[in-house]
Amino acid sequence: MRGWILYKESKREVRPENYEIHSFLDAAKSDGIEISVVRPEQFELIVTKDDRDSILLDGKIVPLPDFLLPRMGAETTYFALAVIRHLEKLGVYTINSSSSVDLVKDKLYSHQILAEKSLPVPKTMLAKYPIDVELVKNKLGFPLIVKTVSGSQGSGVFLSEHEANFIDLMELIQATKSNMNIILQEFVESSRGKDLRVFTIGGRAVACIERSAKGDSFKANFSRGGLVKEIEITPEIEWLSTEVAKIFGLEIAGIDLLYDGEHFKVCEANSSPGFEGIEQCCNINIAKEIYNFIRVRLGMFDLV
Numbered sequence: 001m002r003g004w005i006l007y008k009e010s011k012r013e014v015r016p017e018n019y020e021i022h023s024f025l026d027a028a029k030s031d032g033i034e035i036s037v038v039r040p041e042q043f044e045l046i047v048t049k050d051d052r053d054s055i056l057l058d059g060k061i062v063p064l065p066d067f068l069l070p071r072m073g074a075e076t077t078y079f080a081l082a083v084i085r086h087l088e089k090l091g092v093y094t095i096n097s098s099s100s101v102d103l104v105k106d107k108l109y110s111h112q113i114l115a116e117k118s119l120p121v122p123k124t125m126l127a128k129y130p131i132d133v134e135l136v137k138n139k140l141g142f143p144l145i146v147k148t149v150s151g152s153q154g155s156g157v158f159l160s161e162h163e164a165n166f167i168d169l170m171e172l173i174q175a176t177k178s179n180m181n182i183i184l185q186e187f188v189e190s191s192r193g194k195d196l197r198v199f200t201i202g203g204r205a206v207a208c209i210e211r212s213a214k215g216d217s218f219k220a221n222f223s224r225g226g227l228v229k230e231i232e233i234t235p236e237i238e239w240l241s242t243e244v245a246k247i248f249g250l251e252i253a254g255i256d257l258l259y260d261g262e263h264f265k266v267c268e269a270n271s272s273p274g275f276e277g278i279e280q281c282c283n284i285n286i287a288k289e290i291y292n293f294i295r296v297r298l299g300m301f302d303l304v
Contacts, residue, residue: 001291001300002034002063006070006080009039019276020287021071027287036065040072040080055086067294068094073272074105074150093298095290100249101271105150108183110248110269117247119240120265122258127182131170136184137163145185146170159187188265191258195267196231198241198255199278199286202293205238207275207282228277236264244269251297252290 005024021037028035044056055064068087072080084098104110111124123140136144142163148156160166173180193213198205211226231237241255244266254273257264275286 001032001067001295001298002065003028003036003067003069003294004065005035005037006040006068006072006083007037008072008075009037020274023275023279023285023287024069024071024290027285027291031288031291033291040077040083043083043086045082045086055090064090064092066093066298066300068092069290069294070094070096070098070101071272073101073270076101076105093294095251095294095297096253096271097249097251104248104250104269104271107147107149107268108181111183113247114244114266117243119243119247120260120263122188122265122267123186125184127170127184129170129174131167133163133167136166140184140186142166143187145187147183147185149181149183188258188260190261191265194259196237196257196259196264197273197278198233198237198257199273199275200241200245200250200253200255201286201289202251202296203242203246205233205241206289207278207284207286208233208237208241209278209281211277226277228281230281240264240266251293 005021007021009018025035025037027033038057042058044059046054046056048054056062064087068084070076070080070084076084081098081102084094084101088094088098103113108124108126111121114121122145125136125139127146143159143161144166146158146160146166146169150156158169160169173182195211197209197211199207208231209228210231211228213226237257240257241253244255245251245253248269248271250269250271252271252273254270254275256267256270258267278284279286
């Protein structure tokens with residue numbers, strides 16, 4: 001089985017601290033999988049009726065892989081999406097698909113879809129300049145969350161505790177990035193400084209952890225030093241996470257849930273989720289699980 005991992009760095013450029021890429025490389029080596037890490041910029045795309053000559057890697061025609069594993073998440077550029085789409089058109093199995101990756105990049109649009117499906121999500125509105133502070137206060141109240149439409153690992157997420165610092169933040173954004181798309185979201189107090197990350201593969205919830213922020217931070221991301229512990233996958237957690245993954249067409253997903261009293265709200269879905277925190281406290285090898293799932297999808301499970 002041969003695969004390409006689409007990432008922002010090539011194999012020789014991957015930094016030692018990139019846990020997930022190294023996990024995929026190690027698991028591939030032990031399982032006899034031929035894997036390469038490639039950057040979008042290494043490709044040339046040509047629209048032609050002769051499909052075989054329509055994609056070049058480092059200027060050369062090379063054998064296509066059995067599968068493509070995009071690992072850029074919210075950082076997926078238009079060109080990277082074009083590469084994924086092109087390989088899909090050539091019959092390469094991609095996990096996740098270009099449409100799913102593109103969909104979950106947009107946090108507002110993904111919330112609109114979840115709300116349409118009657119799933120519990122925080123009340124969310126698109127910021128419009130100049131900001132109508134009274135409207136925001138009446139509809140969302142304070143504290144509230146300010147997010148960029150696209151972002152990952154807690155970047156582009158801010159907590160405004162009071163009206164005054166919300167106004168200051170909005171004035172700063174408008175003065176420096178007036179064209180930035182911002183969403184405003186109700187702050188779920190019962191989930192302050194903690195949330196759940198559920199990892200799903202092929203419609204199954206395979207692991208769940210609680211992430212807790214260190215100190216006074218409200219961001220619980222493991223990549224930002226958050227603490228993690230394994231959590232039992234209850235029927236509600238399993239249904240919410242697998243339903244979100246199904247709605248977005250994600251075969252691999254990291255679903256983030258917020259505590260909402262005795263229940264949960266869906267914070268967001270990630271198409272290229274990290275799993276270092278999960279493997280730290282759960283007895284699971286995520287890379288191997290993903291490769292096993294790909295084998296089943298490709299009908300190559302008998303080669304193991």
